[in-house]
Amino acid sequence: MTQPSSNTGGSASSSAVAQAVPSALQSNQGTTTIANDVVQKIAGLAAREVAGVYALGGGTARAIGALRERIPGASQAIGQGVTVEVGEKQAAVDLDLVTEYGVPIADLARSVRRNVIASVEGMTGLQVTEVNISVNDVHLPSDDDEGPQESPRVR
Structure with missing residues (x-):
């Protein structure tokens, strides 16, 4: 496709600038494409590494994850609680x-x-x-205790 020779606007220079910015994933020798699942797993693991993060996912996702842990041979989804959008050069992450x-x-x-x-x-x-x-919940130390606790004021 040829461009009109009477281009007086800045579009030719702006497209030249866009092409001048190299990407680590694109070269003369080929293009690398990264799947959403890959970025999702990396982001999930990176978020879990931070002290103070108890878990990822909303209430339903955590409940399903807890059931999955009890099934022999099933593994917890690393990408639980992580949504990503991946383009050719950029990614956006929701946690x-x-x-x-x-x-x-x-x-x-x-x-x-x-x-x-x-x-x-x-x-x-x-x-x-x-x-x-999105912070959906706060984990309390008492959430880990097994069974109901009796109140010392009521018998």
């Missing part, structure tokens, strides 16, 4: 997570975001445009 009680959520979100971006960009060469974090 649903549960924090530990007492952890400052803003600081935790900043640490998770930084770790996810570093891991995804470092392993894939994709530019991470955004990491959106």
